[in-house]
Amino acid sequence: MEIKVTHTTKPFAKPIEQEAAGSLGFGNYFSDHMFLMDYEEGIGWHNARIEPYHPLALDPAAAVLHYGQEIFEGMKAYRAKDNRILFFRAKMNAARWNQSAVRMCMPTMDPELYCQALNAIVDIDRDWTPHAPGTSLVLRPAMIALDPCLSVHPSKKYLFFILCSPSGAYYKNGMAPVSIYVEEHYIRAAVGGTGYAKCGGNYAGSMLAAEKAAEMGYDQVLWLDGIEHKYVEEVGSMNMMFVIDGTIITAPLEGTILPGVTRDSIITLAKDAGWKVEERKLGIDEVYQAAHDGRLDEAFGTGTAAVVSPVGRLSYRGEELIINHGEIGPKAQYLYDRLLNIQLGNYEDPYGWVTVCQ
Numbered sequence: 001m002e003i004k005v006t007h008t009t010k011p012f013a014k015p016i017e018q019e020a021a022g023s024l025g026f027g028n029y030f031s032d033h034m035f036l037m038d039y040e041e042g043i044g045w046h047n048a049r050i051e052p053y054h055p056l057a058l059d060p061a062a063a064v065l066h067y068g069q070e071i072f073e074g075m076k077a078y079r080a081k082d083n084r085i086l087f088f089r090a091k092m093n094a095a096r097w098n099q100s101a102v103r104m105c106m107p108t109m110d111p112e113l114y115c116q117a118l119n120a121i122v123d124i125d126r127d128w129t130p131h132a133p134g135t136s137l138v139l140r141p142a143m144i145a146l147d148p149c150l151s152v153h154p155s156k157k158y159l160f161f162i163l164c165s166p167s168g169a170y171y172k173n174g175m176a177p178v179s180i181y182v183e184e185h186y187i188r189a190a191v192g193g194t195g196y197a198k199c200g201g202n203y204a205g206s207m208l209a210a211e212k213a214a215e216m217g218y219d220q221v222l223w224l225d226g227i228e229h230k231y232v233e234e235v236g237s238m239n240m241m242f243v244i245d246g247t248i249i250t251a252p253l254e255g256t257i258l259p260g261v262t263r264d265s266i267i268t269l270a271k272d273a274g275w276k277v278e279e280r281k282l283g284i285d286e287v288y289q290a291a292h293d294g295r296l297d298e299a300f301g302t303g304t305a306a307v308v309s310p311v312g313r314l315s316y317r318g319e320e321l322i323i324n325h326g327e328i329g330p331k332a333q334y335l336y337d338r339l340l341n342i343q344l345g346n347y348e349d350p351y352g353w354v355t356v357c358q
């Protein structure tokens with residue numbers, strides 16, 4: 001695929017001082033360029049281009065603005081010690097992109113094309129990949145429906161674009177445990193719904209519960225299944241793992257949770273470390289029983305942003321559990337170190353997960 005490149009004539013100031021001060025944060029700054037590509041029924045994907053970062057002009061009737069036909073992805077490009085820029089499991093990300101697209105009646109994309117687009121934009125803006133430890137260039141592919149018509153139907157025209165955002169370390173002072181509130185009233189997804197698709201609507205629907213949890217002093221919401229409000233599903237933008245009697249237990253991929261690339265990687269690393277991993281339904285009552293019996297060793301979330309996020313406090317029906325004395329557990333620590341160092345190119349990658357931006 002040919003990509004037409006228009007270089008910026010007004011480069012942005014890079015957030016060098018923020019990087020040095022550790023205050024980049026997440027998704028606050030954007031690189032000089034963006035990747036764009038159009039889709040039209042009967043033509044397919046065409047007009048691949050890289051342009052200076054700019055606002056989009058949309059018809060106010062565009063379907064995305066009314067009916068939320070939109071998907072996105074979240075990835076990171078890391079700067080290795082030798083200054084190569086590394087992608088992590090881009091192919092798997094492309095496959096998930098297509099799963100989301102199919103669920104939302106949007107056009108899929110050849111995974112090779114998706115990876116080529118990522119490579120092209122990161123290559124042009126590679127100087128925007130920050131250097132400080134823990135930082136990364138956050139990549140945000142997204143697709144929106146453009147048909148300017150108020151009738152509800154899958155659009156015939158779409159825009160695909162990729163933004164690059166130099167972002168800070170998720171943990172400013174090393175990995176630190178978070179607190180989570182187990183939500184019993186609101187749900188995020190149900191079987192048959194869009195829970196496994198990375199679509200914006202899932203997030204819009206989750207904010208009220210997140211606000212409620214924040215008001216009560218918790219960092220994140222742990223969602224329970226949408227039918228019985230009993231089985232633990234996932235947290236915010238992370239999959240969730242509990243360690244009971246030394247076994248790592250995580251929710252199965254049955255259509256209600258996002259199939260995390262980090263989840264899959266952590267399962268692989270845990271099994272290769274010789275640990276037992278179970279993908280099965282886990283009741284919140286089973287978690288509490290294990291805690292009361294002294295068998296709940298650890299709990300942690302997994303996702304691209306944090307990689308691994310240990311849970312120190314968990315609250316359900318007014319009873320708060322302190323997990324592993326509110327400290328990082330040994331399995332969370334091992335898996336975090338192992339995965340991050342593979343992503344950064346510091347450790348050998350026996351899985352073929354890491355690719356280099358060319």
Ligand SMILES: *Cc1c(COP(=O)(O)O)cnc(C)c1O
Pocket residue numbers: 074198234235236237238239258259260261262263302303304305
């Ligand atoms: C993106 C996301 C995750 C994590 O997926 P990764 O591929 O590991 O980053 C988990 N849950 C939800 C709801 C998500 O949107």
